[in-house]
Amino acid sequence: MALYHIEENTLAPIKKTAFEQEALRERQDIQRLLKENIEVLEDDLLVISEEYGEFEESRRRIDLLAVDSDANLVVIEIKRTSDGGHMELQAIRYAAMVANMTWENAIDAYDQYLESIEDAESKLLDFLKWDEPKRDEFANRIRIILTSADFSKEITTSVLWLNQMDLDITCIRLELFKLNDDLIINSQQIIPLPETESYQIAVREKRREIQAAKESYKDRSTYTLLMNNEVYEEGFKKSDLGYIAVTALSEYGLLDQAGFEFLRADKSCSFQLLKTLDEITDNEKKYSKYRYKKQPEIIFNNEGYFVARNWGVLYVDGFIEKLANQFKALQILKD
Structure with a gap:
């Protein structure tokens, strides 16, 4: 100027x-x-x-x-x-x-x-x-x-x-x-x-x-998990769906080798449901797909595993149905 x-x-x-x-x-x-x-x-x-x-x-x-x-x-x-x-x-x-x-x-x-x-x-x-x-x-x-x-x-x-x-x-x-x-x-x-x-x-x-x-259109639904028709956990969000389901099955002694391998192979949420710390990629850490900074969330055969938390709305119903077919004692209801 x-x-x-x-x-x-x-x-x-x-x-x-x-x-x-x-x-x-x-x-x-x-x-x-x-x-x-x-x-x-x-x-x-x-x-x-x-x-x-x-x-x-x-x-x-x-x-x-x-x-x-x-x-x-x-x-x-x-x-x-x-x-x-x-x-x-x-x-x-x-x-x-x-x-x-x-x-x-x-x-x-x-x-x-x-x-x-x-x-x-x-x-x-x-x-x-x-x-x-x-x-x-x-x-x-x-x-x-x-x-x-x-x-x-x-x-x-x-x-x-x-x-x-x-x-x-x-x-x-x-x-x-x-x-x-x-x-x-x-x-x-x-x-x-x-x-x-x-x-x-x-x-x-x-x-x-x-x-x-x-x-305002984001899904804020909550869920209730029952074991043998009794409430195990209620009011949790979909991000905790896999973690609470795996924890409940473990506490009720329903995770035999076959059940564990079923969960280990599951990719309903687009990520492998269970991973050891060494298996979690840098990209998965960057976007917090697993709670890897805490203690392992489940121990099986003396090995610690973390549970995927990438639960989009499209993944939830299919995962709930798969769990119900595999584990008859478990039931997840949308609140």
């Missing part, structure tokens, strides 16, 4: 410069100036911490941590580079680290930031226009603001995709110009484009509604 200075009847271009060229440092200069003039980035922001780093087992620090007028936490990451470095990855880490921040945590951070000179809680309540703390409404979403002299294509592409995945990331470009001995900063929001922001918010809200509708 070019800036021009009006000189009588002509427009004279204002020379563009760089933070490095003008010896402006990232933390001591740019961060300090933005902290005191946060409206340069966005209206209705309140900075509650600088260099926030109250994280377990981490030395990372958030440049600026703010709250917006909707009581969302806002992680602000600042770079003076012309490509933004890897700031989007850093900011996502920071957002995850403060995702569980409570009202009390925020007040503690703000109190340290104010150096206890002012009442942190009163100032935050005034900013939010709350008469009293509304803990259930605080920090329900974490927003991210990235600000840099410019952004690489890798960052802008990543941010656009992440926003489609329901993150809330804003990119603001800070361009530095020089007019005589004066330095001029031009703050420009490039993602999302201001003229499309309201539309993108509407799209994001619609996506959430669709996802919520999908969630």
